[in-house]
Amino acid sequence: MESPSKPQPLLATEGDRVYWSGVREHRLLVTRCRNCGHTSHPRVACACAVPAPEWVEASGLGSVYTFIVYHRAYHPAFAAETPYNVAWVQLEEGPLLMTNIIGCELADIRIGMPVRVVYDEEANGMILPRFAPAGSQSSG
Amino acid sequence: MSIRDRYAFAGVGLSRLGRIEGRSATELAVDAIEAAVADAGIDRRDLDGYIYQPSFDGGPEGTAPLIATGLPANFVWQLQAGSTTGISSVIAAVGALEAGLCKACVVLYATSAASHRLTIGAGMSAASSWGAHGFFAPVSIAAGMAQRYRHNYGMTDRQLGQVAVTLRSNANRRPEAVMHERPLSIEEYLAAPYLVEPLRKYDCCLVNDGAVALIVTSAARARDLRQLPVYIMGYGLDHSQARIVSDPNGLWHWDGFDVTRAKAAAFGTAGIDIADVDVAMMYDAFSMFLLAGLEAWGFCGRGEAAAFVADGHIAPGGSLPCNTSGTALSWGYMQGFTQLTEGVRQMRGEGGATQVRDAEICLVTGLGGSLEPAIGSSMAGCVLRR
CATH class of the missing domain: 3.40.47.10 (Thiolase/Chalcone synthase)
Incomplete structure (x- = not known):
């Protein structure tokens, strides 16, 4: 019997396509205003009139801004994974990225914890940027 | 001119709240509207504005509550602004009243989410x-x-x-x-x-079934009706x-x-x-x-x-x-x-x-x-x- 598959990332805009193709190449891409340097993901317009931001590769370093732990599954594809975390990491460039923390116990996740991106491949071949405690060994 | 104190609620009607098997959101809406009409003591021929929010289960079936209650309805607005919609419906009602487009307006919410066994927002x-x-x-x-x-x-x-x-x-x-x-x-x-x-x-x-209808009208008209x-x-x-x-x-x-x-x-x-x-x-x-x-x-x-x-x-x-x-x-x-x-x-x-x-x-x-x-x-x- 096939198990239900996880939702795929949504490719609704050019920005989505650039970002997710970067992820496939193990690069974390964010937009940056060519005028003031305001960095965001997904793109958030700043007050500058400069139309096209540039894509820059983020360092992959950040810290946990907040996190939650699902003790029940709201989607059948996640039923076998509970309890599992979803976290928001603030990249050192500024933007908040939704992700999961891996490489440590749930009980050890802390707001403010320094983390580093890991390009994590799911069983279905989907690659997701996840984050592990910075300084830990990982296969990123 | 400021809207302050020139408009008022003249009636409130509430259906039962809870898991109510066998009654649709439309029927609960009718319960609420009838209760509001009775509460206000308004002639339903004067209740000629109608605004409602679709709820997570789809809510009342379009204008079915109007057909059942015989409200005249110069306009029917389905308004969706998340959970600002209660207030936003009042804002829209005041706008219609101010423009003379109705004499009194129902703002309504009706849901049968519980009997639909919904987990609200789970698939969002x-x-x-x-x-x-x-x-x-x-x-x-x-x-x-x-x-x-x-x-x-x-x-x-x-x-x-x-x-x-x-x-x-x-x-x-x-x-x-x-x-x-x-x-x-x-x-x-x-x-x-x-x-x-x-x-x-x-x-x-909570996740429950139920409906509420409130009647918004001018301050003057409200003062002539049953409730303060x-x-x-x-x-x-x-x-x-x-x-x-x-x-x-x-x-x-x-x-x-x-x-x-x-x-x-x-x-x-x-x-x-x-x-x-x-x-x-x-x-x-x-x-x-x-x-x-x-x-x-x-x-x-x-x-x-x-x-x-x-x-x-x-x-x-x-x-x-x-x-x-x-x-x-x-x-x-x-x-x-x-x-x-x-x-x-x-x-x-x-x-x-x-x-x-x-x-x-x-x-x-x-x-x-x-x-x-x-x-x-x-x-x-x-x-x-x-």
Whole structure:
């Protein structure tokens, strides 16, 4: 019997396509205003009139801004994974990225914890940027 | 000319609330409308405006309630603005009244979510990139806010639980409340497992069937009808397309709400300031939203709301009674119409065992937002007086 598959990332805009193709190449891409340097993901317009931001590769370093732990599954594809975390990491460039923390116990996740991106491949071949405690060994 | 005090609520009609098998949202809507017509003592031929919000189960079937009740309806507006829609419906009704497009307007919410066995919002992010990471359900946003609040201010689970316990105590004293018969102690709250940590089921709104209809009309017409009018002093809205919780420019952050412009508009039109509010309805789909609302609207400072609640300030005998029916957590969830209805009833003196004595001015709040990354957030406030 096939198990239900996880939702795929949504490719609704050019920005989505650039970002997710970067992820496939193990690069974390964010937009940056060519005028003031305001960095965001997904793109958030700043007050500058400069139309096209540039894509820059983020360092992959950040810290946990907040996190939650699902003790029940709201989607059948996640039923076998509970309890599992979803976290928001603030990249050192500024933007908040939704992700999961891996490489440590749930009980050890802390707001403010320094983390580093890991390009994590799911069983279905989907690659997701996840984050592990910075300084830990990982296969990123 | 300012709208202050020129429009009023003239009628309130409520269906039964709870799991009501065998009655559709349309039938519950009819119950509520008939109750409102009887309450107001209005000739239904004069009830010629109709605004309703579609609910999570789809709500009433189009204009079927109009056919059943024989209301004339010069216009039929289906209005969707998340849980600012209770207030937004009133704003739209006043606009239509001001333009002479109707004499009196129904604003309505009806749902059969419970008998449809819905888990509200569970599928919301299945089609977005958030679902790929396992993010689902609106409770997740409140949970992430509560986690930040714990980190920023040291809030304990016992403190957070006082929101649910206080509101349940209110509902226990209101016979029509869904949770009227079910007391909740802090021990029972803490014994419940986390759903989306750090929130538990008692931190989440009810899922119930029910309908409410309110009649908005001119102050003059309201004074000629059966009930004492509840005057609309002012209202305010704000919206940001900035992505919810991830954009620093938005109205909805992990660290709280931004109601600066909504408050300035509502209080400015009403001619009041925060000290004039006698009773308040914070939007409480989740306990954490009530805490964030208290701080955002200015009833206490940032970081003080958990202690404010734990110290009893929002209880009916406290310094700032809030959510006196038990609202979304314990009375019944009808999005923003829950808080609006209790605000109107408090101003009419119909709060029963949780009526705030001598309450003259009430602030009703609402908010809206989508979990899909592309849509922003809205904040709303409405000031009422008796």
